[in-house]
Amino acid sequence: MQSQNQQTQTLNMLPPTPDIESYRDVWTFVEIFRGELISYSLEGIAAARKIASKVGMKVGALVAGDKVSDDIAKTLIEHGADYVVAVEHQYLADYEPLAYTEALEEIVRLRKPWALIFMADEMGRDLAPRLAYRLVTGLATDNIDFDVEDFFHGLLKEKFTNILAQIRPDFATRIAKIYTPRHRPQIASLRPGSFKPLQRDRSRVGDIYRYTPSLKNYQKKVRVVDYEKIEDRGAELLGAKLIVGLGLGILRDAEGNAKNPLEAVDMARKILDLVRRKLGVETALGASRALIHADVKELREIITHDIQIGQTGKTVSPKVYIAAGISGAIQHRVGILRAGSVVAINIDPRAPIHEIAHYSIIEDLYRALPKLYEALQKKLESR
Amino acid sequence: MKGVPANTARVVTVGGILRREEMDIVLNPYDRKTIEAADYMRRRVGGKLVAMSMGPHPKIIPIMREIFDAEVSGIDEAYILSDKRMAGADTWATSYTLSKGILKVLSIHREAIETLANAIESGEAIDKVEALATDLYRRNLIPNKIYSDKPSIRDTLINMLREGKISRSDAVELLREEAKRVTTNFVIFCGMKAADGETGNVGPQVAEALSQELGLTIPHASFVVDYEYVSERNSLLVKRRLINVMQILELDLPSVLTIHVDYSAPPVPLTGRRASLMNSYRGKNTNITIWSADDIKADPRYIGLAGSPTVVGPGIDISRPHVRKIVGLSIIAAKDIDKINYGDKTYGPFKKGDLLDSLPEDLKRDLVAKGLAKTFDYEDLAEEIISILRG
Structure with a gap:
């Protein structure tokens, strides 16, 4: 009523x-x-x-x-x-x-x-x-x-x-x-x-x-022309369960000495490969806008726009996101809002990335990444 | 364009409805790509880039001010649909409202050209006609090809009429065709979604709402990563994400595109620059127009809360207090611990791995000494990462 x-x-x-x-x-x-x-x-x-x-x-x-x-x-x-x-x-x-x-x-x-x-x-x-x-x-x-x-x-x-x-x-x-x-x-x-x-x-x-519909009001204003494969190398980021994101921090060690950033890339890849092999989950490498724009010669073929995470890049939703040498500007954080857990590796305890992290490693990433790899390896091989 | 809360951790809602007027509002980050895509179209074919938003104008005006300078050329004009009655709109009511606003923008431009055509048809003296054209041009309502005060543009319709290169009836006919084109030659660019609601519904729904308002079929395509204007057929060739591939579509104008974050504008081809200039307008009109529901002749039953088929129930907070474990610093439970009576307080129980950082220092030392607690280390971190990835 x-x-x-x-x-x-x-x-x-x-x-x-x-x-x-x-x-x-x-x-x-x-x-x-x-x-x-x-x-x-x-x-x-x-x-x-x-x-x-x-x-x-x-x-x-x-x-x-x-x-x-x-x-x-x-x-x-x-x-x-x-x-x-x-x-x-x-x-x-x-x-x-x-x-x-x-x-x-x-x-x-x-x-x-x-x-x-x-x-x-x-x-x-x-x-x-x-x-x-x-x-x-x-x-x-x-x-x-x-x-x-x-x-x-x-x-x-x-x-x-x-x-x-x-x-x-x-x-x-x-x-x-x-x-x-x-x-x-x-x-x-x-x-x-x-x-x-x-x-x-x-x-x-x-x-x-x-x-069988009559489609009596239908006007053909759209024509399907073709299909293309998605060539985007970064596509794997979207489905990855574990992502390691690299930032400008990989260019120098904690003392400020220039490092060959390929070392950090290799360490990140070792972690990703290990997890993919042992746990059978998809993994991927990502990067911050700052690192991509730094246009480092050694990284040119590896750290490309396809794998940029953040507001102007990709929005990812891994279960675990490991941010290495990333300060955590808001533009980057937008891209990882959907991440389940964030592991922040940054020597600066005041870096904003630590604020949103579930796990923090306040240490030189050139020391932290190998230690994390060893710990993961030990836990995964003992099972 | 949409204004979204600057910090999604501090949203103000009353009964599930966003109170935008009580929060810091910024441009929806996804709309940056929209501006980039629209800016490309503007530079490619001319015309003007009009931004429209619905929301409380005191919050939206600063956002609009900024995007006059965005990207390569920025927007040319801005309209804000602002009315208390529009508050609480879901995507259905929002799309209806936006379509009414768009309709009014189109009408103003069509009417401006028609006014000029009528003046010429009624035999007004050429000086009077030119005065009218000047006024419409200054108000950014007619393009350079009809009238222009730019020294580089001589062959405007009004100049040709004055110089007797075309007859009055030819001019009237050309203007009437031009007026018709106002409601067919446009593209609406929308963000693929907004950072607050994350629905992505408004693009496709505006296409449908405006189709109904204009009485024609306006196609749409979502998640566009690339597009090009095809001048021979006055259409758009669009590449967009669809399931596991890119779908290539050709859409007749007018059309609606929602722009994927992967979009990036190509360089504008050198050909067609002159045509683009002739189709363009005087310049930017930085006086932002604010329209109420009555201004756009919106049916009050179709806007805001009243016009929304969906109703948002009370939100349920699922956030846990933010806990952070720091390698080498944090203290965690080394095994399951029963309730602990300490001083006049009770703590716990705790499960193995729980963070104990907030416990009194003495108690933590005590627990560590007893082997019940430990410092969080790399192996604990590895253990947790593995368990999350397995879960």
């Missing part, structure tokens, strides 16, 4: 989705890219499963392409989908946002899913916002978890029961819950790596609905 006040308030707000009670099921958009099922899309099915089980709904896997094979559809069902919605059109052969938005808009308006989960990769981040705007509904981006909760809307003084709580990191130290109480579908994107795909169950069966 709405109070007078509440009705007035509602009139002054974005109108809610009409017929909101008719929206059912939790869908996840499964990415097929250049004929391949993008494997982390299976995490979206796991997330949808979690949500659906809490609200007693079914899980639909939404797939688009010029033709979606039975094999792919079957795979999705065996990984937890109750049914597959395959949207098929020749214009969907290659991904581009206009045709995909148009096609997904049609199927969503037709079948009315209650929630729709995208993966928060480049495709999901390109497509979901446009679709959400078109459908006049909310989008919560880059979530790490979902729940189903009751939510009290402070402005409306109204309680919404059993809606999707979209859980995402907020300013490094907090998590926030985002709700879309008055609009459907509740659209969210899921950060890859946040859910484990469900165990494949070959006994699972489900329906496959095939739909």
